[in-house]
Amino acid sequence: MQIFGLDIGGSGIKGAPVDLDRGDLAQERFKVLTPHPATPDGVADGVKQVVEHYGWTGPVGLTFPGVVTDGSTIRTAANVDKSWIDTDARTLFSDRLGGHPVTVVNDADAAGVAEMHFGAGRGRKGTVILLTFGTGIGSALFVDGRLVPNTELGHLELHGHDAEKRASSKVKEDEELSWEHWAHRVRKYLAHVEMLFSPELFIIGGGVSRKSQKFLHYLEGIKAEIVPAQLQNNAGIVGAAMHAAESDS
Known part of the structure; x- marks a missing residue:
């Protein structure tokens, strides 16, 4: 079975x-x-361009980099324009795509669901947290395989700032941080999240998951197991498609 998945990010x-x-x-x-x-x-114009590239005419699952309630309403917009807040995203995208059935879900939640089903979290019980490092830091929290949606742990305060303003991969690029220096910030963030949630497993997602050998060994002192996302930066696309398939069934 094939479903179209689409991942909207800050970049x-x-x-x-x-x-x-x-x-x-x-x-x-x-x-x-x-x-x-x-x-x-x-x-929405960008979404249309991607979907039309394939000539796709069926259901489309989309992710959004912020809180999504009722499967459509955007509640936060940290890394996109603030005019997104209170937008009915499902109607917007469906109209732009000529009436295709559309589902919308938080981007990190989608990536987490994909990793729990097909990737690094498969078969894992207890508390598992996926963190996506990109333009910001997205999070997906699972307890015995069940998702707690819209956690937004990238906005936890770390040294007086949103954590994602200190430890996202965009910050690494913008400040030209070495892998070691960036990983030192990530370790402090993980320690803070671990103190709050005591997970058994951290899954590190986003584009940096392809380069885990450059930084994972610097994340010392964290009690939880830390692994890279197996689906890497495609996890959000796969999770978006899974969400669309569940809504269509």
């Missing part, structure tokens, strides 16, 4: 048809840059 909008039997992309993903400012209309 890029990427998507592809997903083979839900394998939990992997059915075709190579296509990506466009997120517009700046990332307004609803601008992002």
